[in-house]
Amino acid sequence: MGRELFGTDGVRGRANSYPMTAETALAIGAAAGRYFRRDTAGVHRVVIGKDTRRSGYMFETALTAGLTSTGMSVLLLGPVPTPAVGSMTPSMRADLGIMISASHNPAEDNGIKFFGPDGFKLSDAAEAEIEALVASGVDLAPASEIGRARRIDDGRFRYQERVKSTVPSGIRLDGMKVVIDCANGAAYRTAPDVLWELGAEVIPLGVTPDGFNINRDCGSTSPRVARETVVAHGADLGICLDGDADRVLLIDETGTVADGDQLMALMATRWAEEDRLRGGTLVATVMSNLGLERHLTDRGLKLERTGVGDRYVVEAMRRGGWNLGGEQSGHIVMTDYATTGDGLMAGLQFLTEMVRTGQPASALARTFEPVPQLLKNVRYTPGRAPLDAATVQETIRAAEAQMGARGRVLIRKSGTEPLIRVMAECEDEGLLSQVVDGIVAEVEAAA
Structure with a gap:
């Protein structure tokens, strides 16, 4: 069947x-419970x-009703990072883990993520x-087999200890000043506490959630304030998480942002040197x-590419027996440490x-040194398919021909929002802008 x-x-x-x-969440809970x-x-x-998010209360209640109606007992962790659910599902011998979050999206959105009994996404x-x-x-379920629900009050503390266990015992952060931006999200207490316990001087941002300010002008999708704070306080590092703390951006002492590619490059290089990759x-x-x-190629290492989504990265890692992605x-x-992305751990x-x-x-x-890359998003009307338009397809083909061996073009529909993502890479920045703007214009016309 199709995926709607x-x-x-x-x-x-x-x-x-x-x-x-709430109605659909109840049905999803019942279906997941039966499955x-x-x-x-x-x-x-x-x-x-x-x-x-404020709506988390509503979905937590609806999912609990659906799950217990099929005989599942529910363990409620409250606000915790997504990786906490991934790790605690197997540790608590659960059949299923659920995270209620729309990740980096605005507070008006929400989502339901599923983890299997092994802690990996479905x-x-x-x-x-x-x-x-x-x-x-x-x-x-028969009335006699309806499940029950209970609160787990120490969930975040269990997660904190797990995260700290990934740091070598001889490593202390004494004397280091760290800005941590929690995006007013799930790690608003966890992340500052972990850094403090490891010895860092912590400057917290985005730690006053009100149900509606998650990801608003803060966190990994909006690091401006964190950059300014790092420079103003002379901090050694800035760590910016997103709303559910499964992703991270880093800010160096000069206020320069480093994305996931730079962090992966560093880790892959170091792990290869230590024969850990x-x-x-x-x-x-x-x-x-x-x-x-x-x-990576220059160092005799390989980059295995997948479709967009950390779930597809993890699936490829498990198939190939690889441990970093x-x-x-x-x-x-x-x-080696977690079943899903973990911004704090990284x-x-x-x-x-x-x-x-x-x-x-x-x-x-x-x-x-990154190749110049330009990404623009085009919002489209749900139900329309701008990428199927002949004018869009023709423009993309022409752009690929222009790029040739000098770069690449990647156009895709977002899996989480009604957006078309137009991305290209090229050493020639003039050509890069020309190509992306041309495709964006055609997509907007068809959106």
Whole structure:
């Protein structure tokens, strides 16, 4: 069947508009409960976490009702980062993990992400089966088998200890001044506490969530204030998380931003030197910069590209037996430590390297010279298909011919928002702007 509910990362949309309504969430909860419970006996558990959006209360309640109606017992973690759900699902012997979050999207949006009993995100096939159950309806549990729900009060503390365990015991952050921007999101207490416990002087930003200010002018999607704060306070590093803390951007002591590509390049290089990079391979998406690929190739390492979405990165890593991957946007996945992207954990790896080498952030955060890259988003009317327009297709073909071997063009539809993402890379920045602007104009005309 077709996928109408699930996108590249679970179900996502504007709160109180289909599919992100309480009614649909209840149906999704019941379908997921039936899918994972099946007809097997014994205790069946689901772990639910959320970020700080006001609508999280509504979806938490609706999902709990649907899940318990099919006999699942629900363990409610409250506000925790997405990777906390990934790690606590297997540790609590749960059949399923759910994170209520729209990640980097504005507060008006929300989403539902699923993790299997192994802590990894569900496959497309599993999501399709759950979607089919939503459409067909499910048999509810007998009254005697209805599940129960309980709060888990120490969920964030369990996660904090897990994150700290990834830092070598001899590494301390004493004397380091760190700006941490939590985007008024799920890590607003966790991230500052972890950095403080490891010895850093912490300057927190985005730690006063009110249900509506998540990602607003803060976090990894809007690092301006964090950049200014790093420079003003003479900080050694700035760490910017997104709303559910599964992605990160870094800011060096000069206020310069380093994206996920730079962090992956550093980690892949160091891990290869230490014989820790399995298969000599880094997994990244088609969005990662061509400069990253050249950097790895020059060192005898390989870049394995996937479709956009950290779930597809992880699936490729598991198939190939590789242990490092991520996205330019800041999802960094280290399967030696976690089952999904973890922004705080990645930031701690960078801080560890700063302590180990004694080098400033600026020396470590520019591992390779990126090829000029330009990305523009075009919002389109839902239901329309601007990429199918003949004029758009013709413009894209002409742009690819212009680029030739000097660069590349990547046009794709967002899996989380009604956006067409127009991206190109080229050493010739004049040609780069010309190509992107030409495609954008045609897409806008068809949008």
